[in-house]
Amino acid sequence: MxxxxxxxxxxxxxxxxxxxxxxxxxxxxxxxxxxxxxxxxxxxxxxxxxxxxxxxxxxxxxxxxxxxxxxxxxxxxxxxxxxxxxxxxxxxxxxxxQFDPVRLASAELPALAQQVGHTVAIAVWGNRGPTVVRLEEGPTAVHVNMRHGTVVSLDGTASGLLFAAHRPAAEVAQVLRAESGHAPDAGFAATLAQVRAQGWAARVDGSMPGVSALATPVFDGFGAMVLALVAIGPSAALPVDAASPLLAPLRDAAQAISRRIGWRG
CATH class of the missing domain: 1.10.10.10 (Winged helix-like DNA-binding domain superfamily/Winged helix DNA-binding domain)
Structure with a gap:
């Protein structure tokens, strides 16, 4: 043998x-x-x-x-x-x-910033609303008053709209009241419905004049949104419509991270 x-x-x-x-x-x-x-x-x-x-x-x-x-x-x-x-x-x-979505997304940020040509960020849902936890500068300079731990506007930012579209309505209403002093209205609800339908969010000259952003969601294995990948840049140089060349790489990165943490789409 x-x-x-x-x-x-x-x-x-x-x-x-x-x-x-x-x-x-x-x-x-x-x-x-x-x-x-x-x-x-x-x-x-x-x-x-x-x-x-x-x-x-x-x-x-x-x-x-x-x-x-x-x-x-x-x-x-x-x-x-x-x-x-x-x-x-x-x-x-x-x-x-075993898989921390923020850690996985952070590893992708440097290459993503170079690919989209703009600053990219990771935002998560914190105690006071959407919170930036990582920022990676891109080749296109943008001057924003933002750092790790910055809580951003729910209505005035792309990441805020994205979270508002996927968080429980009561929770969103509470944060919006604290931020703006008023409850969500029909216009805001229509905007969130559009965000859910298209799968991404954008804001032009929102919280910061001259600065625009495009954001895509990362979901976990239970279908809950756990973070947003956001491209940030000068409004004149960052297209934020459905034909934006930034949308595909942002969406591909978000879906790849989602699949690694159990999302089935």
């Missing part, structure tokens, strides 16, 4: 992906079932799950039996449908705890 001979399963994986690190092909094949369950987001019948994973039911079933023993999947006794199990839930929660 040749003890140095490669394992047949591992050898198959090598032939399928010769340039990558060696893996176990059967694990990757069975993993497609877990990916399918995560993608669809609901329990599925065996035939539907197998089809979603690109295999026949007879091939999928043994994998599901093994995953069931590990707690990665569970089978409903009544319908027979398969769903993600308790171990999958535990792994997901642990993964969410």
């Amino acid at each position: 040749n003890l140095d001979a490669p394992d047949p399963v591992e050898a198959d994986a090598d032939s399928a992906a010769p340039r990558g690190p060696r893996g176990i092909q059967s694990v990757e094949v069975g993993g497609q079932l877990l990916i399918a369950l995560a993608h669809v987001g609901r329990p599925m019948a065996l035939k539907d799950l197998a089809r979603e994973a690109g295999m026949v039911p007879a091939k999928a079933h043994p994998y599901l039996v093994s995953f069931g023993k590990l707690g990665l999947v569970v089978q409903d006794a009544g319908s027979g449908h398969y769903g993600l199990g308790p171990l999958a839930l535990q792994l997901g929660l642990i993964s969410l705890q």
Whole structure:
């Protein structure tokens, strides 16, 4: 017996992906079932799950039996449908705890500032409303009275509008009253509805005359907005409409960070 001979399963994986690190092909094949369950987001019948994973039911079933023993999947006794199990839930929660969205976004800021050609910032929701926690200057100079910890206007900034569109209405009303002395009106509600529909927010000459901003949201695995990525620049040089060349890189960066912290879109 040749003890140095490669394992047949591992050898198959090598032939399928010769340039990558060696893996176990059967694990990757069975993993497609877990990916399918995560993608669809609901329990599925065996035939539907197998089809979603690109295999026949007879091939999928043994994998599901093994995953069931590990707690990665569970089978409903009544319908027979398969769903993600308790171990999958535990792994997901642990993964969410390991990824700090601000840290992930901060790592992207220098490259993003160069890509959009303007100063970019990270804003989170703090005790008094939208709060800047990181600022990265871009090649285009902009003079703003802003630093880490600055609380920005809810109505007068792009990040403020973005948070107002995604935070609970009562919370938004409380912050707006403290900021401006009045409650949200129909015009403000219409603006927030537009922000939610288009998926981004902008402000031209808002809190700071001559300065405009464009912001995109980052969502966590529960669909809650956790931070805003904001491009800030001189109003004359920073386009903020739907055709803005800044919108795509901001949105791509926000969605990439969102996916890393569990958002499924």
